[in-house]
Amino acid sequence: MTNQPLAAQLEPIFEHLHNNSEISWKETETTAYLVNLLRKEGLEPQTFDNMTGLYVDIGKGTPTVGFRTDIDALWQEVDGEFQANHSCGHDGHMTVALGVIFLLKELEPTLSGAVRILFQPAEEKAQGAKAFVEQGVVDPLQFLFGAHVRPLIELEDGTYAPALYHGAAKLFTGEIHGIEAHGARPEQGANAIEAAAALIDGLKRIWISPAESASIKMTQIKAGGTSTNIIPGSASFSIDARAQTNETMDVLTAGFEKAVEAVSTLYDVSIDYQVDAHIVAAQVDDTAKSLLQQAIINVAGEENCAPEVITPGGEDFHFYTYSKPQLQTTMLGLGCGVTPGLHHPNMTFNQKRLPTGAEIITQALVLALQQTKKEAIQNDSI
Numbered sequence: 374m375t376n377q378p379l380a381a382q383l384e385p386i387f388e389h390l391h392n393n394s395e396i397s398w399k400e401t402e403t404t405a406y407l408v409n410l411l412r413k414e415g416l417e418p419q420t421f422d423n424m425t426g427l428y429v430d431i432g433k434g435t436p437t438v439g440f441r442t443d444i445d446a447l448w449q450e451v452d453g454e455f456q457a458n459h460s461c462g463h464d465g466h467m468t469v470a471l472g473v474i475f476l477l478k479e480l481e482p483t484l485s486g487a488v489r490i491l492f493q494p495a496e497e498k499a500q501g502a503k504a505f506v507e508q509g510v511v512d513p514l515q516f517l518f519g520a521h522v523r524p525l526i527e528l529e530d531g532t533y534a535p536a537l538y539h540g541a542a543k544l545f546t547g548e549i550h551g552i553e554a555h556g557a558r559p560e561q562g563a564n565a566i567e568a569a570a571a572l573i574d575g576l577k578r579i580w581i582s583p584a585e586s587a588s589i590k591m592t593q594i595k596a597g598g599t600s601t602n603i604i605p606g607s608a609s610f611s612i613d614a615r616a617q618t619n620e621t622m623d624v625l626t627a628g629f630e631k632a633v634e635a636v637s638t639l640y641d642v643s644i645d646y647q648v649d650a651h652i653v654a655a656q657v658d659d660t661a662k663s664l665l666q667q668a669i670i671n672v673a674g675e676e677n678c679a680p681e682v683i684t685p686g687g688e689d690f691h692f693y694t695y696s697k698p699q700l701q702t703t704m705l706g707l708g709c710g711v712t713p714g715l716h717h718p719n720m721t722f723n724q725k726r727l728p729t730g731a732e733i734i735t736q737a738l739v740l741a742l743q744q745t746k747k748e749a750i751q752n753d754s755i
């Protein structure tokens with residue numbers, strides 16, 4: 374059952390956020406709009422001098438549980454024109470967060486603690502979570518929940534999952550430095566293309582258990598000029614690595630480093646590289662997941678509680694747990710019939726699921742507050 378008054382309250386908010394999308398680190402109007410809305414609710418949103426985004430606390434005392442939404446859109450071609458576009462559903466996640474705030478405001482007198490709501494910028498660049506960690510935004514928290522709308526192929530419309538197992542991704546770029554030589558004098562050169570080919574072969578020698586899903590491959594190679602009779606001395610390359618767990622990503626990284634070392638020695642070249650992006654895999658906490666599962670059952674019924682979703686996509690939400698392992702986290706999978714798919718320029722979804730998402734997250738936060746209280750009492754009595 375949809376909460377009709379909440380749905381009516383959220384509808385124009387979603388419309389506004391959807392029609393005023395802004396890309397990563399440029400979410401200034403979005404931040405201002407949210408701050409204004411929250412102040413009208415009598416809350417005190419906290420912003421930053423050097424970046425977009427905000428957070429707000431509801432309840433009494435130091436917050437111990439939180440919900441994070443992302444706020445950025447993508448830059449892409451929509452109907453022949455490049456523009457900022459909310460094709461990852463972050464407009465929906467913000468709407469859910471505001472719904473949570475409205476519901477928590479009603480519950481405030483009975484809340485057994487405080488809740489922090491995070492409006493995080495730059496998720497699409499995998500930089501916002503890191504920035505929030507550096508600003509200490511999650512320092513007081515024990516539980517942190519997230520949410521993401523899911524495509525139809527992963528979750529049926531109107532069903533909800535208590536965890537999203539995103540994979541890890543790492544992007545490397547690098548340069549191979551050999552020695553240029555005349556095509557007739559190969560003994561005087563160190564051919565960068567041959568070294569790159571050996572590096573590709575080296576990547577194929579990284580062994581991962583067939584039970585794990587992982588892949589590492591070269592995605593760019595640039596070498597050689599316009600002359601066909603010159604052995605090229607330098608090449609630039611990029612490598613894309615994917616793994617379902619952080620441990621498997623560590624194996625891929627170590628294998629790549631070993632291949633670089635071996636090729637450098639064998640081919641008499643030097644190879645420099647850097648990590649351009651690193652998105653960590655989900656590390657879902659069992660308690661957080663069971664609290665969220667309970668919330669789904671309470672709000673949407675057992676029949677609409679779906680199993681956890683395993684997805685090869687990435688999410689910078691998981692950086693919170695990666696950098697603060699004591700933080701107990703999970704993400705709600707919101708089945709709302711996303712079609713044709715996330716990041717598709719014409720992506721649409723069933724907005725009627727947003728109020729239900731807000732009710733589920735609110736329930737999960739209340740249950741998590743009770744859990745922290747229970748643990749505090751147990752620790753006191755030890």
Ligand SMILES: [Zn+2]
Pocket residue numbers: 461497715716
């Ligand atoms: Zn996205």
Ligand SMILES: [Zn+2]
Pocket residue numbers: 443461462463496521
């Ligand atoms: Zn997203």
